[in-house]
Amino acid sequence: MAAIMIAGAVLSAYAAIKQGQAAKSAANYNAEVAGVQAQVAREQGNANEETQRRRAGLALGRQAAGAAENGGLSGTNLDLYQQSATDAELDALNIRYGSKLAGSSADAQAGMYRSQASQAMPAAYLNAGAAALSAYGSYAMASGGGQYNYRGSTLPNSLRGGT
Numbered sequence: 001m002a003a004i005m006i007a008g009a010v011l012s013a014y015a016a017i018k019q020g021q022a023a024k025s026a027a028n029y030n031a032e033v034a035g036v037q038a039q040v041a042r043e044q045g046n047a048n049e050e051t052q053r054r055r056a057g058l059a060l061g062r063q064a065a066g067a068a069e070n071g072g073l074s075g076t077n078l079d080l081y082q083q084s085a086t087d088a089e090l091d092a093l094n095i096r097y098g099s100k101l102a103g104s105s106a107d108a109q110a111g112m113y114r115s116q117a118s119q120a121m122p123a124a125y126l127n128a129g130a131a132a133l134s135a136y137g138s139y140a141m142a143s144g145g146g147q148y149n150y151r152g153s154t155l156p157n158s159l160r161g162g163t
Contacts, residue, residue: 020124045099
């Protein structure tokens with residue numbers, strides 16, 4: 001019986017450590033993926049910002065050409081052109097801001113995964129130790145060693161349920 005309890009404790013401790021190793025590996029992988037996602041979000045944001053600026057430049061060029069045909073960039077035409085340029089710049093800046101937010105969010109997620117990875121093995125060792133202590137406690141109870149009072153002496157059979 002003792003051999004079975006010891007084998008069970010060893011197996012439980014081994015399983016706890018293996019589970020911790022798997023959790024650590026998964027968290028490290030997830031951190032790496034989140035880091036890549038952060039970089040991709042920033043790169044996509046830069047590309048989208050450049051595309052916005054290019055399109056806005058073309059639109060402003062067409063607007064300036066149209067204004068030139070109708071008396072040039074002065075008065076209302078100038079006001080409209082300046083407002084369009086301001087709106088185009090705000091659109092580009094909003095794209096940049098959105099990509100920075102997405103990148104920061106993914107970076108934060110990566111940090112959380114790295115934290116999980118660093119905590120996985122200590123938790124696994126605690127679980128393994130708990131499994132060993134639990135098995136020891138079960139063995140002690142099964143062998144009659146768990147019948148102690150607060151002073152450490154054994155209880156009489158009459159108090160243990162025996163005769």
